[in-house]
Amino acid sequence: MKQRDLEAYQDFATRRGSALFRSACLLTSGDTHLAEDLVQETLGRMYTAWGKKRCIDNPSAYAQTVLVRAYLTHRRRRSSSERPTVSLPDQAAQTADSTLRITLLQALADLPRLDRAVLVLRYLEDLSVEQTAEVLRTSSSAVRTRSSRALAKLRGQLGSSGFAELTAQ
Structure with missing residues (x-):
């Protein structure tokens, strides 16, 4: 080079x-x-x-x-299915922001891997539907469908008040 x-x-x-x-x-x-x-x-x-x-x-x-x-x-x-233990003996005090972040990460972890990838690319990386489809090698309609279903799952997991708090930040 x-x-x-x-x-x-x-x-x-x-x-x-x-x-x-x-x-x-x-x-x-x-x-x-x-x-x-x-x-x-x-x-x-x-x-x-x-x-x-x-x-x-x-x-x-x-x-x-x-x-x-x-x-x-x-x-x-x-x-990849091996996971470290969830609870650690000594943990630092958590603030409201870190609690919210942990809640979001746990909710994302419960989603299937492709749904999680769609949400990260669409809403956290701010890619368009077409760009997300290109990255995932799928169609735009599949991205829209996965996105809609994944958001519905997140709303169900977090409840309407938790989801509103996440989207407000």
């Missing part, structure tokens, strides 16, 4: 790394260790494709697509 391509890649990784990590955390329902692994895998794949710039028109969108596909691939692996 040429020096100027390497510098461009490093600049991209520095600028987009935190946004990719945020998306990965939401996709993994707060599992920061898995999120770090997914971001690392994404940036590794981006590095190998970076020299072939003609295949990357929009690096941010390409990275988001790679991240979601890495997440979906991980979820298909047998070892």
Whole structure:
């Protein structure tokens, strides 16, 4: 890789790394260790494709697509069903914001993986229906259907007052 391509890649990784990590955390329902692994895998794949710039028109969108596909691939692996214990012996005091965040992450964790991916891409990453469909390799109508059903499930889990509190922030 040429020096100027390497510098461009490093600049991209520095600028987009935190946004990719945020998306990965939401996709993994707060599992920061898995999120770090997914971001690392994404940036590794981006590095190998970076020299072939003609295949990357929009690096941010390409990275988001790679991240979601890495997440979906991980979820298909047998070892992905292993989970650490939920309760820890010593926990820090929680504020209202962290309680709300934990509630949202738990509600997202209860959704099927594709529903969760649709909600993260549509509402937290602010992608259009068409962009989300492209990332997930599905149709726009499937994204709209999944989005509608997933939001209904979230409303059912959180109740109308909890859902209104989440959408107000």
